[in-house]
Amino acid sequence: AGEPEQQFDIKTIVAAIHSVDAIKRIASGTVDNGKEPPMLIHGCTGIRRTGVFALAYVFSKQILGAREINLIGVIEQIRMVRYGVLRQRKMFYFLLEIIIALIAETGLVKPGSQEHMQAVQLIKKMHTVGGRKKKSAAGGGKSTGDKSEKSTDKSTAGDEEADGEDGDDDGEDTTGPKKSPKTAGSREKGRKAGSRNK
Structure with missing residues (x-):
């Protein structure tokens, strides 16, 4: 099963964060030791939308508490326990949009202010540019036969793999160890040699 047709929007995630906070406040009143109970966030693999939600929740706590975030530090900590989180650029951009919201x-920033709008537009521009590269690499762009375009297509052909996407939208987890071309080639040669011996 692939990802749903319609992605969650930023308002939905922000509202979910507030709902979780409200539930935790109610539940923490019933805990005797005074400590905040841990929160369990469940998802199929826990690396796409679930991972983005978990990161957004942590960042919301940092924003409300210290009024600053440790973007790289938190992402590194989460990836220590859930390796594939943010393996796709689109999930990273989505997280950035949620943080800005x-x-x-x-x-901290006035909604609708010049700074706020510039940040939103920058993230959208980065996301759009990344999408165009993938489309071009997949053969969706027009070909003019220009050498520079061919070299661009070649250089962006690995973008899907770098994002952890296998291009078939089947939800397959592609975060496992990559097989080196040498290993794959050696296996293929072994199969051919084995079939000749039969």
């Missing part, structure tokens, strides 16, 4: 919501 949370920052605007807390008043």
Whole structure:
């Protein structure tokens, strides 16, 4: 099963974060030791939308508490326990959009201000540019026969693999160890040699 046709939007994620906070406040009143109970977030593999939600939740706590975030540090910590989180650029851009929405919501940046709009537009531009490269690499772009275009297509052909996507949208986890071409070639030669011996 692949990803659903319609992705969650930023408002849905931000609302979910607030709902979880409300539930945790109610539940923490019933805990005797005074510590905040841990939160379990469940997803199929826990690396796509679930991973983005978990990261967004952590960043919301940092924004509300310290009023700053440790983007790289938190992502590294989460990836230590859930390796494939943010393996796709689109998930990283989605996370950035959520963070910007949370920052605007807390008043650190005035919603609709020039700074806020510039940040939103920058993320959307990065996401759009990344999407065009993939489309071009997949053969969706027009071919003019120009050498420079061919070299661009060649250089972006690995983008899907770098994003962890296998291009068939089947939800297959492609975060496992990659087989080196040498190993794959050696196996193929072995199969051919084995079939000749029969």
